[in-house]
Amino acid sequence: MAVSRRLQKELRDLQTQGTPIGIVLLQADDFQTWKLSIEVLGNTLYQGEKFALRFQFDSSYPITPPAVTFVADGEYNAPMHPHVYSNGHICASILGNEWSPVLTVAAVCITLQSMLASCKVSCSPPDDQRYVLHAPADPRKVRSVRNVLWTLQLMHTPDPLGFPWSVYLSRGVVYPNLTLSLFDCRLQTTSTPAASKPCPMLTLSQCIIP
Amino acid sequence: MKVTIKNWHAIAQWRWDIGTNETDEEGDVCGICRVPYEGCCPSCKMPGDDCPLIWGECSHVFHMHCLLKWIGTAASKQQCPMDRRPWVTAERKINNNPR
Amino acid sequence: MSRYMTEPEPEHIATLIHVLVRWHRAWAPIQEMGPTVMGTFTITYQTHVFSILPPEFSKGFKELIAYTFQVTSPDTCPDWLTKLFPCQGKSPRPDLGLWMTFDELGLTERYESLILSVCYERIETHITETCSKVWDQQMLQPMRSWMSDVIIPWLITPYAREARTADEAAILMRSVGSRLDYHVCKTFADLRTNELFDIIIDFPDSKPALEDLKDCLQRVDQRSHLVQSLRKSNRRRLLHPGADTKLILTQYVSIIRCLRIVDPQGVLLFKVADPIRRYLRDRPDTIRCIVASLVGDGESGDSLVDENEPIQPLQQAQFDDYTDHKWEPEPIDAGPEFRTNKPSDIISTLISIYDSQELFVKELQVLLAQRLLAIKDGNFDRERRNIEILKIRFGEAALQVCEVMLKDMTDSKRTDQHIQAQKRSDMHPTVISRHFWPPLQTNTFVMPGQFRQIQEDYAREFSLFKPDKKLVWMSHLGSINLELELDDRTVGAEVPPLEAAFIELTSRVDEWTVAELIAKIGSIERPAALKALTTWVELGVLKEDTPDRYRLLKVAEAANSNSKASGKQPTAAVDELPPVQTVQQQQAEQMRVFWKFIEGMLKNLGQLPLDRIQQMLKFAPDYNRNIDQLAAFMEAARREGLVAVNNGMWKLQK
Numbered sequence: 001m002a003v004s005r006r007l008q009k010e011l012r013d014l015q016t017q018g019t020p021i022g023i024v025l026l027q028a029d030d031f032q033t034w035k036l037s038i039e040v041l042g043n044t045l046y047q048g049e050k051f052a053l054r055f056q057f058d059s060s061y062p063i064t065p066p067a068v069t070f071v072a073d074g075e076y077n078a079p080m081h082p083h084v085y086s087n088g089h090i091c092a093s094i095l096g097n098e099w100s101p102v103l104t105v106a107a108v109c110i111t112l113q114s115m116l117a118s119c120k121v122s123c124s125p126p127d128d129q130r131y132v133l134h135a136p137a138d139p140r141k142v143r144s145v146r147n148v149l150w151t152l153q154l155m156h157t158p159d160p161l162g163f164p165w166s167v168y169l170s171r172g173v174v175y176p177n178l179t180l181s182l183f184d185c186r187l188q189t190t191s192t193p194a195a196s197k198p199c200p201m202l203t204l205s206q207c208i209i210p
Numbered sequence: 211m212k213v214t215i216k217n218w219h220a221i222a223q224w225r226w227d228i229g230t231n232e233t234d235e236e237g238d239v240c241g242i243c244r245v246p247y248e249g250c251c252p253s254c255k256m257p258g259d260d261c262p263l264i265w266g267e268c269s270h271v272f273h274m275h276c277l278l279k280w281i282g283t284a285a286s287k288q289q290c291p292m293d294r295r296p297w298v299t300a301e302r303k304i305n306n307n308p309r
Numbered sequence: 310m311s312r313y314m315t316e317p318e319p320e321h322i323a324t325l326i327h328v329l330v331r332w333h334r335a336w337a338p339i340q341e342m343g344p345t346v347m348g349t350f351t352i353t354y355q356t357h358v359f360s361i362l363p364p365e366f367s368k369g370f371k372e373l374i375a376y377t378f379q380v381t382s383p384d385t386c387p388d389w390l391t392k393l394f395p396c397q398g399k400s401p402r403p404d405l406g407l408w409m410t411f412d413e414l415g416l417t418e419r420y421e422s423l424i425l426s427v428c429y430e431r432i433e434t435h436i437t438e439t440c441s442k443v444w445d446q447q448m449l450q451p452m453r454s455w456m457s458d459v460i461i462p463w464l465i466t467p468y469a470r471e472a473r474t475a476d477e478a479a480i481l482m483r484s485v486g487s488r489l490d491y492h493v494c495k496t497f498a499d500l501r502t503n504e505l506f507d508i509i510i511d512f513p514d515s516k517p518a519l520e521d522l523k524d525c526l527q528r529v530d531q532r533s534h535l536v537q538s539l540r541k542s543n544r545r546r547l548l549h550p551g552a553d554t555k556l557i558l559t560q561y562v563s564i565i566r567c568l569r570i571v572d573p574q575g576v577l578l579f580k581v582a583d584p585i586r587r588y589l590r591d592r593p594d595t596i597r598c599i600v601a602s603l604v605g606d607g608e609s610g611d612s613l614v615d616e617n618e619p620i621q622p623l624q625q626a627q628f629d630d631y632t633d634h635k636w637e638p639e640p641i642d643a644g645p646e647f648r649t650n651k652p653s654d655i656i657s658t659l660i661s662i663y664d665s666q667e668l669f670v671k672e673l674q675v676l677l678a679q680r681l682l683a684i685k686d687g688n689f690d691r692e693r694r695n696i697e698i699l700k701i702r703f704g705e706a707a708l709q710v711c712e713v714m715l716k717d718m719t720d721s722k723r724t725d726q727h728i729q730a731q732k733r734s735d736m737h738p739t740v741i742s743r744h745f746w747p748p749l750q751t752n753t754f755v756m757p758g759q760f761r762q763i764q765e766d767y768a769r770e771f772s773l774f775k776p777d778k779k780l781v782w783m784s785h786l787g788s789i790n791l792e793l794e795l796d797d798r799t800v801g802a803e804v805p806p807l808e809a810a811f812i813e814l815t816s817r818v819d820e821w822t823v824a825e826l827i828a829k830i831g832s833i834e835r836p837a838a839l840k841a842l843t844t845w846v847e848l849g850v851l852k853e854d855t856p857d858r859y860r861l862l863k864v865a866e867a868a869n870s871n872s873k874a875s876g877k878q879p880t881a882a883v884d885e886l887p888p889v890q891t892v893q894q895q896q897a898e899q900m901r902v903f904w905k906f907i908e909g910m911l912k913n914l915g916q917l918p919l920d921r922i923q924q925m926l927k928f929a930p931d932y933n934r935n936i937d938q939l940a941a942f943m944e945a946a947r948r949e950g951l952v953a954v955n956n957g958m959w960k961l962q963k
């Protein structure tokens with residue numbers, strides 16, 4: 001109820017005031033999933049290309065961020081971008097821990113537009129293949145993984161399984177048998193301790209949340 | 211001639227006193243729910259005293275219920291949704307023009 | 310025969326028949342020659358006779374038969390009949406001899422349909438004479454009794470005179486009796502069908518007539534005829550521009566009630582109602598009328614809704630319930646789009662004319678706003694009760710806005726009590742929540758002098774009481790009770806704020822031009838200003854000395870005797886409803902935005918059909934009207950002379 005009211009307003013605004021330049025509303029039949037096409041205007045790497053974004057909202061939107069991915073279904077492809085995986089998942093802070101409820105669909109679109117516009121190298125993220133193999137459907141779950149990775153790396157915490165994080169960050173390696181729930185769980189345990197404290201060692205069985 | 215008013219049935223609208231002297235027709239909206247301040251947040255049915263506003267030191271204003279819902283989440287990091295500065299509720303200037 | 314033709318009397322036909330039978334008997338072969346010869350003779354004789362009888366004979370014969378209805382007893386029997394056709398023995402019926410002669414000549418067989426048609430005509434005449442416009446009692450049964458009392462005994466002579474017992478007679482009479490009963494029902498159904506429109510007007514007094522019709526329809530299949538006929542009368546008498554919407558609605562409601570009696574399954578209603586519903590949908594004030602009757606509009610008299618009808622939630626489109634044990638197949642003449650109307654209440658039926666409830670709620674909001682703003686004594690119990698009732702129908706959520714409006718009323722009262730306790734004021738405002746009231750026509754002006762002072766004082770007290778809030782005055786709304794002390798008299802009046810503003814200005818300077826007044830008050834239209842000034846002129850307070858120039862009459866002018874100078878009566882000026890924008894106005898306002906698009910379109914493309922315009926408008930931002938709404942708008946534009954339509958093609962009017 002609450003969701004749809006806010007989304008209703010956003011939808012009406014998009015319809016009355018129009019979408020930002022380069023953004024077109026493709027589908028907004030309900031208040032669960034919307035699709036918008038996005039073009040990067042001007043002289044950029046993505047000139048002449050058209051992508052599509054899928055927004056998925058849950059009932060606590062806008063308190064929680066929407067799940068936003070590029071559509072990669074054959075008709076549309078995800079852009080080649082260091083923060084965009086080939087399955088369409090996006091690594092952008094505003095969709096994760098930098099989310100704010102005052103952000104709107106239009107604002108997210110503009111941010112992603114400028115993310116693409118400012119891109120200098122057209123390449124996939126280094127861990128793309130691994131990631132795509134193990135990524136969950138909901139990209140919001142993944143962000144916490146990457147956040148953990150980044151947090152741990154910044155904290156210089158030793159790797160729970162004994163390898164330095166830097167190794168697989170640079171090489172794009174992820175433990176194949178490590179599930180994402182492990183990382184979600186790690187987020188809880190690692191976000192509190194001071195930077196100096198080593199991260200407690202966790203075994204696989206401890207980490208996997210049913 | 212003397213005009214004496216015996217009784218006046220007048221009509222007025224109430225507005226939140228948000229310090230600005232806005233005259234714009236639609237009025238400002240709460241950044242979180244996008245409902246006008248004089249409307250009510252998604253979880254309320256009655257506007258006004260039942261669904262009050264909350265002012266931040268940063269001068270940003272929201273429906274109180276909307277902001278509390280946001281501040282209540284871990285993801286908010288207790289920051290103002292507008293400027294990501296730590297949220298501090300402002301003391302309202304009550305009785306700024308005492309009788 | 311020629312005698313009959315010059316002087317059409319049944320007697321002459323009787324004489325002719327008498328001659329015929331005499332010849333017949335005279336020429337008949339003797340009995341001993343056996344039945345074969347006898348039969349041959351009869352056939353030859355009859356063929357001969359029938360071939361030379363002129364066509365007028367059947368008419369005469371019919372009249373003769375009809376005549377026999379009058380000869381039920383020897384007293385009424387004319388001499389010529391008994392003389393020509395003497396009855397053997399004692400017969401209760403003097404015409405028995407005649408009938409036996411008919412048989413002898415084979416006339417009964419040959420003219421059977423004629424005999425029956427005589428009965429039919431009698432039935433028709435009788436029913437029309439006795440039942441026309443008699444709707445307040447059931448007439449079908451009396452008609453059937455009449456048939457068994459009058460027609461059937463008469464028929465015994467031609468059909469069952471050989472019967473020795475009543476049972477035998479009944480058997481002989483069965484087929485003809487059932488045909489006649491059918492005819493009674495059919496005649497009756499036809500009569501009532503033709504009268505149906507007026508019967509419906511007469512409802513509920515005409516209920517017995519409807520019960521009769523129901524019984525008839527079970528006997529004869531006149532259903533489709535009924536539908537056609539009623540649809541036709543509706544078209545001719547109801548669905549035309551001269552009829553008031555309220556009247557159409559009332560008649561529609563009666564039609565619903567009446568046809569439910571005639572056909573409880575609702576097929577007839579469904580078919581008859583369809584054109585009415587369509588017509589109502591195109592009327593601009595239908596919703597307003599329905600809503601007004603929903604809230605029991607005081608002045609419009611009888612409400613559409615039966616007070617006794619239980620209030621129910623609106624019924625949504627129903628789906629077949631496969632577990633319903635009482636399910637019955639739909640009647641045979643139900644069309645594919647027919648939906649069984651499980652006896653739903655009238656209001657649900659009316660509201661279902663439209664696809665959505667939304668418009669009703671909007672209209673209701675407008676109506677409620679008008680009423681609430683006009684309330685001066687703070688008593689809005691009636692409105693509250695109405696909303697409570699409507700909540701049952703529309704659901705709480707839909708009427709949330711109305712709830713807020715009512716709460717504003719309560720809050721205003723409470724706040725006012727508090728403020729009055731702090732600092733007494735002559736002002737008692739209604740403080741409303743914006744976004745929850747329908748758009749109020751805005752031409753806010755600045756109240757002058759003491760009025761402004763009062764507003765400011767009150768607003769200050771309000772902000773003290775509610776520190777987070779402030780008041781924004783809607784100066785043009787509400788009403789003010791004033792007393793003017795002039796040199797020679799005191800004038801009391803209850804006036805709208807604009808009037809008050811003007812008189813306040815004249816209390817300082819005696820003479821004003823309209824333009825000066827408007828400049829002082831700001832943002833008002835000239836007609837509104839003139840209207841306000843007229844109020845005072847009528848009260849003998851102002852005088853228009855020269856056009857556009859008004860002067861305060863400090864001393865009453867004798868010439869103005871007709872304006873009750875000392876009259877303390879409030880004027881009627883504030884009796885009008887507050888200027889709340891109606892839903893229609895709101896929509897027209899919004900639609901105006903799209904006029905530019907339409908104009909450009911037609912300018913560039915010459916002429917376009919409506920659906921093309923609709924298609925192209927869909928590219929305009931925020932365009933969400935359906936084609937009906939567009940059609941209504943185009944129609945309005947046509948009336949304003951902006952566009953013309955020809956064969957469904959719209960073009961700009963040069």
